[in-house]
Amino acid sequence: MRGRPNLYTNYSSEMGLFPSTTKKVSMVLLAVIAILAPLHALPYFGFLGDGAWMVLINKALVYAIAALGLNLLTGVAGQVSLGHAFFMAVGAYTAVVLGGEAGNTVWGLGLPMWIWLPAAGIVAALVGVLIAPTAVRVRGLYLAFVTLGLVFIGLYLWRNLGKIAGGPTTGRPWPELEFSLWRNMDPIISFTSDGPLWWWLKPVNLLPWVHIEEMDGEVKTYFFVLVLMAILALLGKNIMRTRIGRSWAAIRDRDIAAEVMGVPEAKGKTQAFGISSFYAGIAGAVLASVVGRIIPESWDIFLSVEFVAIILIGGAGTVVGTLMGTFFVVLTPRIVENVTGFLATQATEGGPFAWLGKLFVRSGPDDWIGIVSYPDAAGPGLSVAQLNIVLFGVLIIVFLIAEPLGLYGIWLRVRNYWKGWPFTY
């Protein structure tokens, strides 16, 4: 109610997606930035439209889809899973079998995207539903081990099913993100090729100072994945705030109590595994398609751990937290690399941070002080990639101990600080 934000006169306003004006406004602002920044239409944000950044952001968006799925399973329904990489692989291989080109050594039906993309999700979801009964039997750590087993079973399968996965060291090419009506027809819309706008879009003046004539392939992919992610995020949010999500939360908080209250445990867990795997399947298919070629070894335990890290750092159980966690985890390596490079330059060429650079970076075999060697293998010490892995390990420990609600929890604290003003509680 206007001027009385806490006065709810019906349930729908209380459950509203964006219950306050502040949230509505910030959502619109975020959408405007997300649309305009890659088009070089906003001052200061223009660099995001550059190829290297776009690739990274696209990866983050695809990861976000998978993370949203794991968040539903682990964050909302409370089922610990290390098998997310397996379900992503199921989605990816479904996509490649349905959409890929047939060859001498591989299967492929060459079907268009509107078939293989949904199918990737659905097949993964079905596999998830098959796995779900084990979750009714085992809990917590044991469930984590069961799902971990899935990853190894999966790795064995992909290595040996060459007809599906391609060579163990070469993999196989994935179908591109393009929309065509049937196999072998010219794509109506391609989300990957550089060049002019899609056929029905004439060059436009988006804003008085922004003229759009053509778009890079990465930018097109970005818009496709962004829309896909937004739809799935909204769907996730809706699942969480309605009946299914509430039943999951009940199961998470105490499965026996939930069952006693009339929330069917087996059904809830099955739904959670199914829907979560659907997200993973979609993400796996899109990820493989964006990357273009993937070897079977990629779907390993580290990929799963990365998603666990995302939802723990971001904040389990929330959509916004998951998105924050994804961007943090995907963009941090890049930032670490840039910072290391900067410090290395400072150390060799001198500057205000030279002392820090000398302490931190080993620039050659004779440099005995420092943690990271830069450029890689320039001296003893960690490589930047190894540093990133160490950093995530440390971050997971720190977040679990200090801020179990993750980045979202930090945001909550900041918000509550002002919400309570001038009181503390």
Place this chain on the structure above:
Amino acid sequence: MTSTLEQSATPDLSGAFPTVAWRTRDWAERTPDRVAMRDKDFGIWRERTCAQLWDEVLTAAHALLALGVEPGDVTSIHSEDRPEWVIFDFATVAINGISTGLYPTNPIAETQYLLNDAGSVVHLAEDQEQVDKIIEPGRDAYPTIRKIVYCEPRGVRTIDDDRLMYWDDFMELGEEHRRDNGGAVERLMLDAEPDQVMTLIYTSGTTGPPKGAMLTHRNIEFAVEMVLNSPDRFKGDQGEGIRDEKLTYLPLCHIAERLFSSVSMAYNGPILNFAESIETVQENLREVQPTIFFAVPRIWERIHAGILIKLRDATWIKRMFSGLGLKLAAYIGRKRVENGGDFTLGARLAYMVGNPLVFRALKERVGLRHCRYASSGAAAIAPEVLEFFMGLGIPVYELYGMTENTACATTNFDGRVKVGTVGEPYPEIGLRIDEETGEIQTKHDAVFPGYWNKPEATRDTFTEDGWLRTGDVGVWVDGTHVKIVDRIKHIIITSGGKNISPSELENSLKTSPYIKEAMAIGDGRKYVTALIAIEYDVVGDWALRRQIPYTTYRDLAEKPEVIELIQGVVNQTNEKFAHVEQIKKFRMIPKELDHEDGELTATQKLKRSAMEKMFGDLVESMYS
């Protein structure tokens, strides 16, 4: 055939006397879809429009007719504030019956006395607790009651008693009667007379058994005209209207809440929001953010103490800002008090700094962000509390009245506020202070015609020339404002012959957040002493901070550290009074005071005689 048609037709009511029921119907006709009231149910404020409200009132009135209630019969309501309270009340008014309300805390013995004194025929009991008060003493204990309507079925359905009737069944009965006898209620409404008794309001009975004050339609109408609608009560002539929001949380059987809530809704149309319970008032206040708010001093003191404690508990940056804010508020409050409640230039500037920094957020937290008019009444409030709220930009106007004059005597008008007084008499009402006794007496259209079935008590309440004796001693301040000294009966005359007002001492003590209740004693004694009850939460919090362990209320109250703390408060109070008036000794009351145990009235006023009897040995120990 034509005669039945004529009979069932709804008569034209435009010429009838506008009772609250008539006005509810009028709102339903003029603004059917406007929200009339909200009540919170499963976390949601459910809305009732004017049309829905009148529809329910009409059905309930038909149900009363079906139960054989006749004009002049008494119905009774024993419930917390809820829409059914108002619906049942208005329905009774519509058929020219007389309604009376009971406090939910009334114990069985009092309930029995009140219902039999009033002679109630249909009784509305909220839940099992209230139903039990009727069922338990047996059928003979309530000879007049024919039906008991209950709102909450939990625990009641299993009771086997043919007098019981669920609210929904009651309304269904009404629907049926309404189908067969359309227009019957409206025809009764045509008969409404201004001097007809509308309601019985029982005085709280600090001295003897409660007496039922009869209030007529004319009483109510005049009181609305004066108390709610007198000009210059609000800033800038913006009188009470349909855009206002109110929170209904004090017992509706009290004249103040009745006048400010349900009667005000019927006359002026503000939206009534029913608080879930007295415990959730603070939370409900935050949700509703009422524009007009009435509270008794106890509530104002609680909000005041709550703010101070929470500010003290805040982190240091917030404490720094709130400390500055409180200093500004103190300055603004002082300036406004000196200036009749208005801002001075300096106060205005200080407010412009303090409001965005602290006040606005603070007001939002306590639920008074949109409050444009607040008032305090029913007991004396400490000037410090008024000054505090004035400093925050919430003008709290103290007003004065009593059941017997429909709460209509004096108020502080905007811009002419004198803190420490109860303000000026309403324009054109008769109010005088007896020169001999100092008693305040009133004479106007809102003065009640008498007590229900108590002609003798009625006679004692009026002077020979027909003025109402309020029983309060007052003095004129500057010839315009009235200051209440005390109840006549409470005045202490020490053995030295000195007249002392215990309320002044007690109110001064009660400004401390640590003291909940205090009773000054000294009538016929050598010196003044006091019994003091601590505020359990606040003192408990204080003890926790000092790492003083305690187990129960009694244990805490009798800790030497706590007695020392209270001694400090007593010393501060004593500084404000002359030597003979000072409290020489005090004792801690070893239990929490309670209505059920007979120490307090339903309105939380001390029953002095009961207290003296109960804690007689404590009192004697101070004089031996």
